[in-house]
Amino acid sequence: MADYPTRVRINEEGPREGFQFEKGPIATADKIALIDALSQARLPQIQVASFVNPARVPGMADADAVVAGITRAPGTTYTALWLNEKGFDRALAHRGQIDLKGSISMVASESFMLRNQNRDFAENRRVQTRMVARYVEAGLTVERASMMAAFGCNFEGEVPVARVLAVMAETFEIAAECGVTIKTYSLADTMAWATPAAVQRVVGAVRERWPDLKVALHLHDTRGMGIANAFAGLQMGVDTFDASVAGLGGCPFAGHKAAAGNVCSEDLAFLCEEMGIETGIDLEALSEAARLAEQVVGHALPGSVMKAGRLNAYRRAA
Amino acid sequence: MADYPTRVRINEEGPREGFQFEKGPIATADKIALIDALSQARLPQIQVASFVNPARVPGMADADAVVAGITRAPGTTYTALWLNEKGFDRALAHRGQIDLKGSISMVASESFMLRNQNRDFAENRRVQTRMVARYVEAGLTVERASMMAAFGCNFEGEVPVARVLAVMAETFEIAAECGVTIKTYSLADTMAWATPAAVQRVVGAVRERWPDLKVALHLHDTRGMGIANAFAGLQMGVDTFDASVAGLGGCPFAGHKAAAGNVCSEDLAFLCEEMGIETGIDLEALSEAARLAEQVVGHALPGSVMKAGRLNAYRRAA
Numbered sequence: 001m002a003d004y005p006t007r008v009r010i011n012e013e014g015p016r017e018g019f020q021f022e023k024g025p026i027a028t029a030d031k032i033a034l035i036d037a038l039s040q041a042r043l044p045q046i047q048v049a050s051f052v053n054p055a056r057v058p059g060m061a062d063a064d065a066v067v068a069g070i071t072r073a074p075g076t077t078y079t080a081l082w083l084n085e086k087g088f089d090r091a092l093a094h095r096g097q098i099d100l101k102g103s104i105s106m107v108a109s110e111s112f113m114l115r116n117q118n119r120d121f122a123e124n125r126r127v128q129t130r131m132v133a134r135y136v137e138a139g140l141t142v143e144r145a146s147m148m149a150a151f152g153c154n155f156e157g158e159v160p161v162a163r164v165l166a167v168m169a170e171t172f173e174i175a176a177e178c179g180v181t182i183k184t185y186s187l188a189d190t191m192a193w194a195t196p197a198a199v200q201r202v203v204g205a206v207r208e209r210w211p212d213l214k215v216a217l218h219l220h221d222t223r224g225m226g227i228a229n230a231f232a233g234l235q236m237g238v239d240t241f242d243a244s245v246a247g248l249g250g251c252p253f254a255g256h257k258a259a260a261g262n263v264c265s266e267d268l269a270f271l272c273e274e275m276g277i278e279t280g281i282d283l284e285a286l287s288e289a290a291r292l293a294e295q296v297v298g299h300a301l302p303g304s305v306m307k308a309g310r311l312n313a314y315r316r317a318a
Numbered sequence: 319m320a321d322y323p324t325r326v327r328i329n330e331e332g333p334r335e336g337f338q339f340e341k342g343p344i345a346t347a348d349k350i351a352l353i354d355a356l357s358q359a360r361l362p363q364i365q366v367a368s369f370v371n372p373a374r375v376p377g378m379a380d381a382d383a384v385v386a387g388i389t390r391a392p393g394t395t396y397t398a399l400w401l402n403e404k405g406f407d408r409a410l411a412h413r414g415q416i417d418l419k420g421s422i423s424m425v426a427s428e429s430f431m432l433r434n435q436n437r438d439f440a441e442n443r444r445v446q447t448r449m450v451a452r453y454v455e456a457g458l459t460v461e462r463a464s465m466m467a468a469f470g471c472n473f474e475g476e477v478p479v480a481r482v483l484a485v486m487a488e489t490f491e492i493a494a495e496c497g498v499t500i501k502t503y504s505l506a507d508t509m510a511w512a513t514p515a516a517v518q519r520v521v522g523a524v525r526e527r528w529p530d531l532k533v534a535l536h537l538h539d540t541r542g543m544g545i546a547n548a549f550a551g552l553q554m555g556v557d558t559f560d561a562s563v564a565g566l567g568g569c570p571f572a573g574h575k576a577a578a579g580n581v582c583s584e585d586l587a588f589l590c591e592e593m594g595i596e597t598g599i600d601l602e603a604l605s606e607a608a609r610l611a612e613q614v615v616g617h618a619l620p621g622s623v624m625k626a627g628r629l630n631a632y633r634r635a636a
Contacts, residue, residue, distance in 0.1 A: 152629065152632075157633045157635075195589060196546075196589075197592070197593045222622060222626045223588060223623050224545055224582060224622030225585075225588075225589065225622075227542055227543060227545065227546045228545045228546040228548075228589070230546075231514045267543075270542075270543075271513060271543065274515070275513060275515045304541050305541050308540045308541050311511060314470075315475045315476065317475075
């Protein structure tokens, strides 16, 4: 019935997702403390900041100080996000402290791209081609691509599966022109349009067309479907997920009145633990980091397992 | 890959679950207003109160007044919960205003039963036999049974599938002795131990043993797995779910430090809507009732769709 993976990689995006989304100012030292707590939980990858225009995303104005301040843990990869050459130049200055990799960034909805990146499809193709050339020049690998709004858009409505496949095909054209090969494609449900059946439909169509491509999922929980969507992905054999500690975050340009954040890292890790799927994560330490995240942002966050506890603790007591 | 039903019945338990669980006092008029709002959402069934000891569950002290005060809507069944003969006698006094049906109540964990109902397995068998005799005497149908803690217990740990099957077999013995036939068996994840894989394992084992029995699920969201568990149930063809508007509720005797409530009615109805599964529910009206529930209890509740909105609204605007 299902093609569950034996091991799942949960890439932590809470610091980047959360600090860009939260309204109140968060002290740089608190951001660093949270990232260091996440490192202690043995996450395989943590996205620590985005190098974006501080006028548009004030919460990221201290990105350079955050990146400089974290303590790297062995076994964890530290990544950052940027949307243009200016952002990439800022990231390059931290080479060594963050692990730089190139990727191709696509969007399934042009309306959303105009709001989020302020460019249209044609302009994005030029930007991506130029960016990949810069990554290659800087000696970075470029093996990953991502697509925002892959399951639907608050501004355009449904995204047909055919569009997802067309945008992916364009991505591979850009890669081929630049002499790089995409091995992992991350599909992002930026505006929380995915349902479990849609995840299976889209991932199934991608698999059929490109059987050797690794598919990753970046899921939001805005409509409460996050874990169910992840489970649907697991059933399809998806083994790489972005997630946010405590369910931090959300996209400031998604046009939600009340946005819950990404699928919650510790809840997803709990699902894997209970299904006998390895993640390598210390779930107790991750739950502690989730409780720290609530302190840092100053309000309750949606994660459940940090409040209710794992089952293993009850099993030992019983 | 899946055996999705074409139509799903969502039985609303928010009033009973929520009013028993919330700490602050809730005015009787507010309880009635919420139930009336739920009636407007065209839910097929609403559990409006439990006739239990007010010394143990103070939030239910006004159960008689609540039941007397609601306005019945055509097409909706109104139910109540009771745990013993005294409670049943109170419910009987409201015959006509609530729709009385008999059922057999079992528990998979004796430790939990001692905490929740203050009786052991042997005593429960005597109580259930006596209760069914009383239902039959009162002219009620007895076609439903339920089992609490069917997926695990905070006090006993794992509940093996064999125990679930044994408790079910005992239920059918009680029914046979009393001359009634159980057609629907509701499995309750009272302490939120279920995961999607466990739902499929348990429901699968029950199906194999009793292929003609209708299986219903009563799911809690305490560890964030509620919607994923419901999706796993849908994949197994389960077409009857208990749920709580806005995610109200939780069991006061489940021993959780911080309990989220039941799986959220409007989020589950949204999942069904997006999968093309009919529920008969007016999802906009249900989301309004969810927002009213937040006002009534005086704090934020976990439901997502009431905050983020359905996709159909965005589809129309796009």
